[in-house]
Every structure is written in C-alpha cells, then in structure tokens.
Amino acid sequence: MKQLKTTLAALLATAAMAGAAMAECEVTLKSSDTHPDGYPTVEAVKHMGALAKERSGGRICIEVFHSAQLGEEKDTIEQTKFGVIDLNRVSMGPFNNLVEQTKIVSLPYIFRNVNHMHKVMDGAIGDEILAAFAPHGFVGLAYYDGGSRSFYNSQKPIKSMEDLKGMKVRVMQSDIFVDMMTAMGASATPMPYGEVYSAIQTGVIEGAENNWPSYESSGHFEVAKYYTLDEHLIVPEVLVMSQVSWDRLSPEDQEIVKTAAKDSVPVMRKLWKEREKASEEKIRAAGAEIITEIDKTPFIEAMIPVYEKYVTSPEMRDLVKRIQATR
Numbered sequence: 464m465k466q467l468k469t470t471l472a473a474l475l476a477t478a479a480m481a482g483a484a485m486a487e488c489e490v491t492l493k494s495s496d497t498h499p500d501g502y503p504t505v506e507a508v509k510h511m512g513a514l515a516k517e518r519s520g521g522r523i524c525i526e527v528f529h530s531a532q533l534g535e536e537k538d539t540i541e542q543t544k545f546g547v548i549d550l551n552r553v554s555m556g557p558f559n560n561l562v563e564q565t566k567i568v569s570l571p572y573i574f575r576n577v578n579h580m581h582k583v584m585d586g587a588i589g590d591e592i593l594a595a596f597a598p599h600g601f602v603g604l605a606y607y608d609g610g611s612r613s614f615y616n617s618q619k620p621i622k623s624m625e626d627l628k629g630m631k632v633r634v635m636q637s638d639i640f641v642d643m644m645t646a647m648g649a650s651a652t653p654m655p656y657g658e659v660y661s662a663i664q665t666g667v668i669e670g671a672e673n674n675w676p677s678y679e680s681s682g683h684f685e686v687a688k689y690y691t692l693d694e695h696l697i698v699p700e701v702l703v704m705s706q707v708s709w710d711r712l713s714p715e716d717q718e719i720v721k722t723a724a725k726d727s728v729p730v731m732r733k734l735w736k737e738r739e740k741a742s743e744e745k746i747r748a749a750g751a752e753i754i755t756e757i758d759k760t761p762f763i764e765a766m767i768p769v770y771e772k773y774v775t776s777p778e779m780r781d782l783v784k785r786i787q788a789t790r
Contacts, residue, residue, distance in 0.1 A: 487524075489523070490522060490524070490711075490716065491524045491526055492512075492523070492524070492525045492526070493533070493548050494508050494527045494548075494549065494550035495533040495543070495550070495551045496508065496528070496529050496531075496551075497656055497657070498530070498677075498680065499530050500530065502529070502680060502738070503608070503676070503735045504607050505529045506730075506731075507607060507728070508527050508552060508727065509525075510730045510731075511723045511724050512527065512723075514723035519719050523720065525550065535655040535656065536655075536656070537655070539551050540558070543703065543705045544705060544706075544707075546707030546708050549708040550702065550703070550704050550705075550708075551703050552607065552700060552702050553700065554635060554698065554700050555568060555698045555699060555701060556640055556698065557636055557637060559639050561599050562592075562595050562599055564592045564595040564779075564782065565595075565701075566639055566773050566779075567592075567774070567782050567783055567786065568583075568584070568592065568699060569637065570769070570773065571695045571762075571763075571766045571769065572695065573697075576697070579697075579789065580697050580699060581732075583786050583789050584606045593701075596701075600705065600706045601705065602705075603703055604703060604704055604720070604724035604725070605725050605727065606701055607700045607701075607702060607728065609698050609699055609700045610674030610676065610735065611694040611696070611697050612695060612697070613672060613674075613695065614627070614632070614670060614691045614693060615672065615673070615688075615689060615690040615691070615751075616632070616669050616670025617686055618630065618669050619689060620689050621691040622756065622757055624647050624762060624765065627644075627647050627649045629648070629649070630669050630670060631650045631652050631668040631669050632644050632649045632650065632651060632652060632668065632670045633653075633659050633662065633670070633671035634651050635656075636655070640653075642768075642772060642773075643695070643766065643769055646765045646766060646768060647765055652667075659683060660683060664686045669687075670687055671687065672695070675742040675746070676735070678690065678746065679742035679745055679746050680742070684751045688750065688751045690751055691754040691757060692754065692757070693759060693762060702724055770783070
C-alpha cells in the first residue's frame, strides 16, 4: 500500500509539472496520434513542438496525445475539423472519402518505392495535395512516412492471390482499401486499428496489412506470424491542423507552426528508418515467417478495376500520370 501511494504521488507530481509547463504557454495546441509513445510519428510531433516553443520564445506549446487517447483516427478527424483537437497525424486512408486527391496517393502500387514517394510528396504534387485539405476545414502541414504495407495473417504463408482468396483481412476504414482487397479475392473487413489484435486472436478476422513498425508495436506479430512482403501500399501519412485553430493564430505564429512541421520531417524519416530496422529484427527473432518470394505482377494487374473506379476525372488521371512520370 505504501509503495502504491508513493507511485501515485509520483504520477500526480509528474502530471502537475507537465500541466504547469503548459500553463506557461500562451498557446497550447493538442495533437492526436493513434500510435504509442516513442513511435516515429509521435516523436516527430514532439520535435515540432520543441521547435515551435523555441522559435516563439516559449509562447507556443504542443501537447501530444499518443496511443489513441483522443480516439481512433476516424473520430479524431471530426474533432479536428471543429477545433476540439488542434493537430492530427493521420493515415491517408480515413481521408479518402473526404479529400479526393488523397485517393490517388492511396492507390495500390502507385509508388515504385519509398524514394519515389518522397520525390513526389516533397515537390509540387505534394504541395498541391496539402492545399486540397483547405476546403474541408484542415490546413495541411507536412507528410510523414508510413512505410511499405504488406499482408500478415494467422493461417498460412501468402504467396499468391489464390492464398488470399476468402481470407478475412482488416483494412483501414476507406472504400479504396476495401476494393483493393476485394480485387485480390479476400474478404475486406474495415476496422479501427486498436481492435485488430483481439479480432485476429479470436478469429473474427484472419489477417491485416501494415508496415514493419506497426506490425511490431501493435503486437500483431504475436497472433499473425505469417508476413508477406508484397508492399502493395506505400501511403504517406499527413499532419493536419484544424482551420479553426489555425485562424486563432497570428500570421507570425502560423508561420512558426508551419515551418516547425516541415522541419520535423527529416527527424521523422531518420527515426522511421531506425525503427523499421529494429522492428524487423524483433519480429524475425520472435520466429515470424517472412515471405519474400512473391510475384507481384498478378496483384498489380488485379488493380486495374480499382484504378478505373477511383481515377475518374481528367484532373485525377493527370495526377496519376504526373506521379508515375516523376523520376
């Protein structure tokens, strides 16, 4: 009991100190992330906060709520739109039904590799897509890496589309990802990220798809030991700010926040590479079976109807062409 009281006292003291530190700031921005503390995206926003505080002379602070403390991504998007949450690091998928341009960079196999994705998103195309968030109540600030997403499951190695046939696979809550899985012959199951572990464990679904760090940090490798490196998606993640919160800032503070976000990107990418390597090593050491011998051609060809469904306007077709032409 004495030890419990000591622990509680320490926690309360820490919370009080954090609250006091935030109280010194003129502007405190709440930022949401579904990933756990220490994850590259979480640490990148913390770094952004340090830059903003330094450059504002201590006036601007960013309080990062990790581990879906403010809700899963789909819910936090709504809260961000109305200014309840100020900043939000979100996967592109949940934005697909809101910001049309995000569908294009969410298409399977649209990027040849991670370097291609960086080249596209760091240039004029990336700026164009960030600007597309404005009509929907968001200010697009920067892109973070989401790695290469591949399939994992609890049943068997996936080496072909035949192996996927009928398998219940979790996808993000996005129509495009549902259609991707359907085109591959699987049974797509949209589900919040936080529910995946128990769903695989109880047999509600048999698998999911994600990158090395997410596969590891979520513990999914414990219940789904077959990981196929097909790399069907290389989807950048986006850091957005509520337009409501943005409008409360002075032009000077807006510039501080914007540049701090951009300057956090190289830090995030460095941390991401380190985390990918560490996650892969941990997963392999745990005995997961990693499948690398896979012919991607049938998977890519199966995506033709997905592209036809979502790339419907001349503007979107032009965007696809410009992305594919980027070298």
